[in-house]
Amino acid sequence: MSTSSRPTTHPVSVSAPPRLAAETCLQIYDLMLRARVLEERLITMYKQGDGFFWIGGPGEEAFNVPLGLLVDKGRGVDHDFLHLHYRSAATLLAMGADPVDALRQMKNVASDPYSKGRNFAGHFSVREWNIVPVTSPIEVQYSIAIGTARAQRKAKGITVVQGGDAGTAEGDFATCMVWASRKGAELPVLMIVTNNRYGISTPYAGQHGYEQISDRGKAFGIQTAVIDGNDPEASYAALKQAIAYVRNEKRPFLLEAMVSRLRGHSSASGANLVKDEIDCVARFEERLIERQILTRAEIDRRRETYTNELAEAAKHVRTEAQPTPESAFDYIFAERNLVGEDN
Amino acid sequence: MATMIQAIRLALHVGETRLGVTDIFGEDVGAPLGGVFTGTQGLETAWNTPLDERGIVGTAIGLALAGQRPVAEIQFCDYAFNTIDLLKLAGNTYWSSGGDWNVPMVLMTPVGAGIRGSIYHSHSFDATATRIPGWKIVMPSNPRDAYGLMLSAIVDPNPVMFLMPKALLRLKGKPSDLLPGEPEDDKQLASMIDAPLGDRSAWKPRWPDVQELYIPIGESRIARPGSRVTVLTYGRNVPMAVAAADELAAEGIDTEVLDLRSLHPYDWPAIAASVRKTNRVLCVNEDTEVTNFGEHLIRRIVEELFYELHAPPRLVAGAHLPGIGLADALEMASVPQKDGIKTAIRELAAHEP
Ligand SMILES: Cc1ncc(C[n+]2csc(CCOP(=O)(O)OP(=O)(O)O)c2C)c(N)n1
Ligand SMILES: [Mg+2]
Numbered sequence: 001m002s003t004s005s006r007p008t009t010h011p012v013s014v015s016a017p018p019r020l021a022a023e024t025c026l027q028i029y030d031l032m033l034r035a036r037v038l039e040e041r042l043i044t045m046y047k048q049g050d051g052f053f054w055i056g057g058p059g060e061e062a063f064n065v066p067l068g069l070l071v072d073k074g075r076g077v078d079h080d081f082l083h084l085h086y087r088s089a090a091t092l093l094a095m096g097a098d099p100v101d102a103l104r105q106m107k108n109v110a111s112d113p114y115s116k117g118r119n120f121a122g123h124f125s126v127r128e129w130n131i132v133p134v135t136s137p138i139e140v141q142y143s144i145a146i147g148t149a150r151a152q153r154k155a156k157g158i159t160v161v162q163g164g165d166a167g168t169a170e171g172d173f174a175t176c177m178v179w180a181s182r183k184g185a186e187l188p189v190l191m192i193v194t195n196n197r198y199g200i201s202t203p204y205a206g207q208h209g210y211e212q213i214s215d216r217g218k219a220f221g222i223q224t225a226v227i228d229g230n231d232p233e234a235s236y237a238a239l240k241q242a243i244a245y246v247r248n249e250k251r252p253f254l255l256e257a258m259v260s261r262l263r264g265h266s267s268a269s270g271a272n273l274v275k276d277e278i279d280c281v282a283r284f285e286e287r288l289i290e291r292q293i294l295t296r297a298e299i300d301r302r303r304e305t306y307t308n309e310l311a312e313a314a315k316h317v318r319t320e321a322q323p324t325p326e327s328a329f330d331y332i333f334a335e336r337n338l339v340g341e342d343n
Numbered sequence: 344m345a346t347m348i349q350a351i352r353l354a355l356h357v358g359e360t361r362l363g364v365t366d367i368f369g370e371d372v373g374a375p376l377g378g379v380f381t382g383t384q385g386l387e388t389a390w391n392t393p394l395d396e397r398g399i400v401g402t403a404i405g406l407a408l409a410g411q412r413p414v415a416e417i418q419f420c421d422y423a424f425n426t427i428d429l430l431k432l433a434g435n436t437y438w439s440s441g442g443d444w445n446v447p448m449v450l451m452t453p454v455g456a457g458i459r460g461s462i463y464h465s466h467s468f469d470a471t472a473t474r475i476p477g478w479k480i481v482m483p484s485n486p487r488d489a490y491g492l493m494l495s496a497i498v499d500p501n502p503v504m505f506l507m508p509k510a511l512l513r514l515k516g517k518p519s520d521l522l523p524g525e526p527e528d529d530k531q532l533a534s535m536i537d538a539p540l541g542d543r544s545a546w547k548p549r550w551p552d553v554q555e556l557y558i559p560i561g562e563s564r565i566a567r568p569g570s571r572v573t574v575l576t577y578g579r580n581v582p583m584a585v586a587a588a589d590e591l592a593a594e595g596i597d598t599e600v601l602d603l604r605s606l607h608p609y610d611w612p613a614i615a616a617s618v619r620k621t622n623r624v625l626c627v628n629e630d631t632e633v634t635n636f637g638e639h640l641i642r643r644i645v646e647e648l649f650y651e652l653h654a655p656p657r658l659v660a661g662a663h664l665p666g667i668g669l670a671d672a673l674e675m676a677s678v679p680q681k682d683g684i685k686t687a688i689r690e691l692a693a694h695e696p
Contacts, residue, residue, distance in 0.1 A: 077409055116441030125440040132408050133440045137428050143397050144432075147405015147413070150366070159405075175398040182393070331438045332477060334445035337500035340363075342410045 020233050022293045028069070028232045029284055029294070032061040034306055035090035036281050038099045041310040042106050042121055043263060043271045050318060051106040054267040056122050057087030059260030060194055062280035063229035066236035067160070067192070068094025070243055073129050076342040077155035080243075081130045081148040083141035085163045086122040087194065088134065095129055100313045109320040110327065117323040127338070130157070139163055139170035142191065146179045149187035158246045162192040166199020168213050180252035181220040188250045190242055191217075194229060196261040200269075217254035229257030230280040344515040344529050345522055349536060350486035351382045351451070351507065353522060353553050354493035355414060359388045361555070362497050366406055368392050369399055369416030375543045379418055380453060380512050384538045385548030396422050400429040400450065404436070407448040412497065417452040419460075420468035420506070427471070433502040434477025449496045450504050454482070455579050455629050456678045457510025462666035464509075465674070467630035469577070472504050473606050473639070479560050480606040482506040484581035486516035488604055491558030499560060506606075508578035523554035563610035565617075569599035572691045573617040575640055576627040577603040580679055584627055587684040596692045606636060611643070618644055622653040623691040629678045632660040654694035657687050 020028070039058040046054040057064060068091035071080040084091060089102055101113050105124075108117040114125045115133075125133035132148070135141060145161035152159060161176065180187040193213050197204040210216065214224035223245065227238040235257060242253045260277040264270060288294040345353065358364035367383055373391040377384030392399050396417055403415035417423040423430075430450075437445045456465040472480045479501055483489035489507075496503035515529060526532050535549040567585045574584045581602045588598035601617050603609055618624050624644055626637030641656040659679045661667075667677045 081409065112441075114441070114443075115439055118439055118441065123439075125443050127440075127443045133436055133444060135432060137432070140401065140429060140432060143401025143429065144405040144408070145401075146398060147402040147407070147411075148409040149405070150402060151406050151409035151411050171397060172401065175395055175401065178393050178395065179398050179402065331440075331442040333479070334437050334442070334447075334500040336445075337447050338443075338445050339408055339410045340412075340447065340500070 018233065018237050020236060022291070024236070025233070025288060025293055028065050028236065029288055030302070031065045031068070031094045032090065032232065032281050032284065033302060034099065035061045035065065035093050037303065037306040037310060038089055038093065038102055039263070040307070041314055042102065043267070045103065045106050045314055046267045046271065050314065051108070051121060053120050054106070054271055055086045055120060055265070057089055059196065059262035059277060059280065060087050060229065061090040062232040062284065063194060063235040063257045063259055064088055064090035065094045066232055066239050067091050070236070070239050071095070071160060072157060075128055075130060077152045077157050079130050079157045081132065081145070081152070081157060081159045083132055083145045083148070083159065083161040084124065084134055085141065086120070086134055088124065088162065089122060092124055092126070092131070097126070099310060100317065103310070103314050103317045104320065107317050107320070108322070109317060110323040111320050116327070127342070138167040139172040142172040142176035145189055146176060146187060149180065149189040152188050153250060158188040158190060158243065160190045160192065162194060164199065165193055165195040165197065165204060165213055166202060166207060168193055169207055177217060177220045177222060177252070177254070181222055186251045188246050189252045190246045191252060191254045193254070193256045194259045195256055196259050198261060198265070200265045212256055214254045214256035222252045222254050224254045224256070226256045226258065229259040230278045230283060232280065232284055344518060344520070345486045345525055345532060346513050346515050347483065347486045347489045347507070348380050348382050348512040349532065350490040350516070350522060351493055352384060352386070352536060353525070354490045354497070355383060355386055356550050357494060357553060357555060358412070358414065358497040359386060362494070363412045364388060364414055364497055365411040366390065366413045368402070368413070370394055370418045372416050377538055378416065380507070380509065381537070382451070382507070383416070385536060385546070396426050397429060400426040400433070403448040403450065404429065404433050404446060407446045408444055412447060414449040414451060414497065417450065419464050419466070420452040420454045421463045421466040423452055423468060427475070430475050430478070434475045437501070438477060445500045446502050447500045448502050450502065451507060452504070453507045453509035453512065455508050455510060456667050456674055457579055459669060459671065459674060460509070460667070461669035465667035467628070467661060468506055469606055469628060469636050470630040470634060472506065473636045477502065478607065479503045480506065481560055481604060482508065482578040482606060483604060484508065484511065484566070484578055484602050485520060487520040487522060488558055488564070490522050491556045492560065492604065494555055495557045495560050503560065506578065510579045511582070523556050524552045526551055558604065561605045561608040561610060563604055563613045564602045565599065566602040567598065567600040569597040569621065571597045571621055572599070572623045572625060572688050573621045574598060574600045574625045574627055574684070574688065575603060575614060575637070576600065577606065579629065580627045583679070583681050584684055587681045587688060591685055591688055594689070596688060598688055614640065614644070615648060618648050619651050622651055623694065624652070624656045625684070625687050625691055626656070626658045627660070627679050627684055629661045631663045632658060633663045635660045653696045654691050657691060659683055659687050
C-alpha cells in the first residue's frame with residue numbers, strides 16, 4: 001500500500017481471500033471453537049442463575065481470533081494497545097487468556113482477574129498485555145485510543161480500537177478520525193468496526209445514511225476496507241495487512257468487518273440462538289472438512305472435550321468466594337504509578 | 344511576585360523538565376497563544392488540539408494508560424460538561440479494573456465568575472467535580488498554592504482536577520509568598536517568561552531556576568486565624584472571605600477562614616478542629632446552592648459535630664439559576680459577594696443557642 005497519495009479505494013480485497021496453511025487454519029479453528037464454547041457456557045451460567053447479565057461475541061469469532069493472534073502482545077508502548085469492546089472474548093482467548101477467568105467474571109467472584117467481581121461479563125482488563133479496561137459506555141474507547149496511539153508515534157507498538165456499528169454514531173468515532181488523521185500528526189491506530197447491522201434492536205438502516213461505515217474514513221484520507229468478518233481467512237489476511245500498514249506507516253486504518261450476532265444483543269433479549277445469521281464456526285468447519293483438515297468426528301470430539309472442561313470449571317467457580325463488602329472500598333486511589341512502570 | 348497564572352506556568356515548566364510531564368495540551372494551548380489565559384506559554388511540550396473536549400479528555404486518559412504524564416486543559420469548565428462520562432471513566436478505571444490500571448493525568452480548567460463572563464464563562468465546576476469519585480480535586484486561591492498544588496497533581500498517580508479560579512489568575516501573590524527560586528522583581532519575571540505581544544515566532548522564554556515546592560493534596564490552610572466563626576471556602580472566595588473577616592474585626596467579630604485547597608480528599612481534621620474552636624460555621628463557594636459541596640460539609644458537620652455547634656451552619660453559594668447573567672447587577676446577584684459573606688458571618692456570630 002502506498003502512502004504518497006490518499007487512496008480512496010479499498011486496498012484489501014473482499015473477494016477470494018488467500019488460503020491459510022492447514023496448521024494456521026487448525027489453530028484459528030480451535031480457538032474459534034473454544035471461544036464459542038466459552039460463550040455457550042457463559043450463557044448457560046446466566047440461565048442457571050450463576051451471573052446477573054451476559055453479553056459477548058458469538059458470531060464474531062472468525063474475526064476476533066485472528067485479531068488476537070496477530071497483535072503484538074505485551075506491556076508498554078512498544079507492544080500493541082487494545083481498546084476492545086464487550087464481544088471480545090475470542091480475542092482474549094487467542095492471546096492466551098484462561099477461559100475460566102471469563103467464568104469468574106460472569107460469577108462475579110473475588111478471583112475475577114479483570115475486575116474483582118465489579119464488572120459485567122466480557123469487560124476485560126489485562127495490563128500485562130496492554131488490554132485496557134473494556135467500558136460499558138459505548139464508543140469512549142475511540143477517544144481514549146487517541147492517547148495510547150499518540151504515546152506510540154515513535155514506538156514499535158500500535159493501537160487497536162474496536163467497537164460495534166451503531167456506536168459509530170457517537171461523536172467519539174468522529175473524534176478518533178479527526179485526531180488520527182491530522183497532517184503531520186497522524187496516529188498509528190487501527191480502527192475496527194465489527195458491523196453486525198444492529199444496535200440492540202435498531203437496524204443499520206435506521207441510523208446510518210451511508211452504505212458502509214468505513215466510507216466515512218475516506219473523507220479523512222484514512223485507508224479503509226470492508227471485509228467478510230465471518231471468514232477467518234479473509235479476516236486474517238485483512239488484519240495482517242492493516243496491522244502492518246499501521247505499524248510501518250504510523251497512520252490510521254479503518255477496517256470494517258461484517259459479522260453476525262448469533263445470540264442477539266445480550267441476556268436482556270434472551271441470548272437465544274438467532275436464525276438467518278451466518279455461523280462462522282459452522283461455516284469454517286465445513287471448509288476444513290472439505291479440505292480434509294478435520295473430520296466431523298474430530299470436531300465433535302473437540303467440542304465435547306471443551307464443553308466438559310468448562311462445565312467442570314463452572315462448577316468450581318461457583319464455589320469461589322464472592323468479594324467481601326469491605327472490598328468495595330479497595331482501589332479507589334493508587335499509591336503507586338503502576339502504568340509508569342510499563343515502559 | 345508571580346501571578347497565579349505565571350505560577351501555574353512555572354509549575355508546568357518544572358513538570359515537563361523535571362517531573363516527567365510528556366504532554367501539555369488543549370485548545371490554543373500550544374504556540375503561538377499558549378492558552379487563552381497564558382498558562383502554557385513557552386512550554387516545550389505544549390500542543391494545540393482540535394476543538395474537541397471529548398477528544399482532549401480521552402487523549403489524556405489514553406496517554407496516562409500508556410504510562411505518560413499528561414496535563415490537559417479544558418479552555419473553560421463551562422465546556423467540560425460534555426466530557427463527564429469520560430471524567431467518570433478516568434475516576435473509575437483504577438477501581439473497576441481492580442487495581443490493574445491507574446490513570447495519572449491532570450486536568451486543568453478555569454472556573455467561576457468575577458470577570459463578567461456571562462452565561463458560558465462563569466460556571467463553577469466544584470459541585471460537579473466532587474460528585475465524580477476517583478478524582479482528587481484541588482483549587483488554589485493564591486500563586487504559591489497554585490504552584491505547589493500543580494506539582495503535587497503532576498506527581499500523583501491518580502487523576503487530579505486542577506480548578507483555576509479565573510478571577511484570581513492575574514493577581515499577584517504576597518511578597519512573603521515568593522516561589523523558591525523566583526526573581527524578586529515581578530517585572531523581571533514577566534520579561535523572562537511572558538510572551539511578547541505581536542510576532543512570537545522567535546521568542547523563547549528564559550526560565551528562572553525555580554525549585555520544587557509541594558503543597559500536599561488534602562491539606563487545608565488557615566488563611567486567617569480567628570475564634571468566633573469559621574468560614575470554609577476555596578478559590579476565589581478565599582480572598583473575599585478574608586477581606587470580609589478583616590472588616591468585621593472592627594466590629595469585634597474574630598473570623599477564621601479555612602482555605603480548603605483540596606476538595607477531595609478534603610481536610611476533615613482541620614475542619615473539625617476549627618469548628619470545635621468557633622462553634623459556628625459558614626461555607627462559601629460559587630457553585631449553585633442545590634446539591635452543593637458546602638452542603639456536604641454541612642451535613643457531615645451536623646452529623647459528627649452537632650453538639651459542638653452554637654448556631655445552625657450556613658451556606659452562602661451561587662443562586663440556583665440557569666446561568667450567570669452578563670450585566671453587573673446580574674452577576675453580583677448570582678454569586679457570593681463580600682457583603683453577603685459579612686452578613687452571614689455577623690448573623691452567625693450573634694447567634695446564641
Ligand atoms: C453511551 C451508551 N449509550 C447507550 C448504551 C446502551 N447500549 C449498550 S449496547 C448498545 C448498542 C450498541 O450497538 P453496536 O455499537 O452496534 O454494538 P453491538 O452491541 O451491536 O456489537 C446500546 C445502545 C451504552 N452502553 N452506552
Ligand atoms: Mg451492532
